[in-house]
Amino acid sequence: MRSFDEYKDFINSHLTDLIDVAGPEASVLGEAMRYSLEVGGKRLRPVLLLAACEFAGGDINEALPYALSLEYIHTYSLIHDDLPAMDNDDLRRGKPTNHKVYGEAMAILAGDGLLSTAAETVSEEPLRYHEDPQKMYSHLKAAHEIISRAGAHGMIAGQTADILGERMVPTPELIRFIELHKTADLITAPVRAGLMIAGAEDETLDRFTSYAIDIGVAFQILDDILDIEGDPALLGKTLGKDAEQGKCNYAYVHGMPAAKEELHRLTSEAKEALSVYGDDAAFFTALADSLETRNN
Template sequence: MTVAATSPDNTSGLADIFDFKAYLAKAKATVEQALDQSLVPERPESLREAMRYSLLAGGKRLRPILCLAACELAGGDAAQAMPTAVALEMIHTMSLIHDDLPAMDDDDLRRGRPTNHKVYGEAVAILAGDALLTRAFEMVALRSPGVPPERLLKVVGELSLVAGAPGLVGGQVVDLESEGKEVDLETLEYIHLHKTGALLSACVITGAMIGGADDELIAALRVYARGIGLAFQIIDDILDITASSEVLGKTAGKDLIADKTTYPKLLGLEESRKRAADLVQEAKGVLKPWASKAQPLLALADYITSRDR
């Protein structure tokens, strides 16, 4: 994907072309290397193996890349944000491991292969998720050399909120409580903004914090992150009923099986697609004052609605 960089007056600078495909490939390779290095040999080896099984299983790596891009937009060094980027992927992986458990979504397939509990058993899968969550905070607090302590403290606070009851956990509980029930759009958005959107938002905000962003940029990025977070989940809802398990790398149609309320169920497919597209355009709009430096974030927003998995 190659896009023309957009100037603040909303014109395309044809001389300034941003190669998103190359950017994404390079950033993903750098993230993969950092993820691999984050789990060094340690006892118990069985726990480390289970952690690595899910953490290194592939995926888009959208969350850590968002973190790195936001850090650079704020004028920071992406290398300083890498430990936090790794931490965010660890929290995301923990949520997937726990989400797949029999007590939750009871899924057998994730990223094209058996889920963690199918390979290592439920007990070890739970503990692997717990270990990844706590390792995430270790990455930020103890493995982020060169980042001012006051910035790291803000990052830890942000991650604490999104990983707990105000974020992932709260969203998951409401999601479970809503299965088999008629849910209105407000409740559905609450679930998506907390279960999925909160962590995507944290990726952008923590990266910007490490980069030294001012209050104006942080406020704009919160609006941007809310928009792409909700759009991301709407597209997930659409793909759950339009894509195959082979393409998705996870069980397709599981929302229908669990009788969950989704955007297509409430609004229909076409209106859901329109809602996602509108959210992305709104998200990109708030970054207009920084457009010359925000090409990666603008392209990542478009990528969310164009993806097929």
């Protein structure tokens, strides 16, 4: 398998390949879509998809359109999150947010454009394999995995709970719901989709699903921790937004020591899920370890 940076470079070299608009009259839409894609990012989700696919013996070139679609979905969600009606952020990755550059209306349309491009791509890709029904079915499952976990039963449900939670007393159940859906669903989707494209067995899917859920929840708890004690220069955004908006932040509710303990428990549990693969799963266990030392 390749390194994280090798996967990331591969994704970045194709990042805007699928961005296309109807004509010069809509050129600013394409510009706004590309702006938020190109300001940087870890590319964690598409990297996970490619790595999972390659782990199971698949071809990352086949998986690339799905990986790009996931990054488009993630980016659209950030554009909309940053809007005044939601999180009201002026900075994203150290740069002005989309609506600060293009205005609120165009930012909404840029997000819509990224989401619809992703949906168009993942619905079209399986049709390329119509002469191989088994492969086409594997690709259809991957497409459904991505779209369903990004929608009203997944990420959007989590975002809804996150917004409504600002006016509610935070409970462990509400915090868990937000962790699972707002964040973990879009970590689980790429792992499962990558394995599906490669035709992985059910046992592998089950083990990696457990891993991905743990990593996804850990990622949200890390984000909660960094909102309190992170470095704004490294994060590229303002600290303390969760407290300002009354968000259901794990560290605020349970305390910083408990948050760090839970982060450690989740990363350990994630690694244990893949322990049967030994060094073959080193890419994924190293990623789990990195969450305990990340500062952005």
